[in-house]
Amino acid sequence: xxxxxxxxxxxxxxxxxxxxxxxxxxxxxxxxxxxxxxxxxxxxxxxxxxxxxxxxxxxxxxxxxx
Numbered sequence: 001x002x003x004x005x006x007x008x009x010x011x012x013x014x015x016x017x018x019x020x021x022x023x024x025x026x027x028x029x030x031x032x033x034x035x036x037x038x039x040x041x042x043x044x045x046x047x048x049x050x051x052x053x054x055x056x057x058x059x060x061x062x063x064x065x066x
Contacts, residue, residue, distance in 0.1 A: 004040070006040050006041065006044070012033050016033060017030060
């Protein structure tokens, strides 16, 4: 399974924007890509916050089972 990157989504947005300029029929695809970009950015932001929190708490971490 190929990982979809933010850069790939942005590249697709650029290409589809050109299509939308020619024909509004492509607008739903553009909107979907915008939504996917937001979701990707939100996920990466949450992942970063979780990793920061985990690294801050690493010293006191014992086990969930304890």
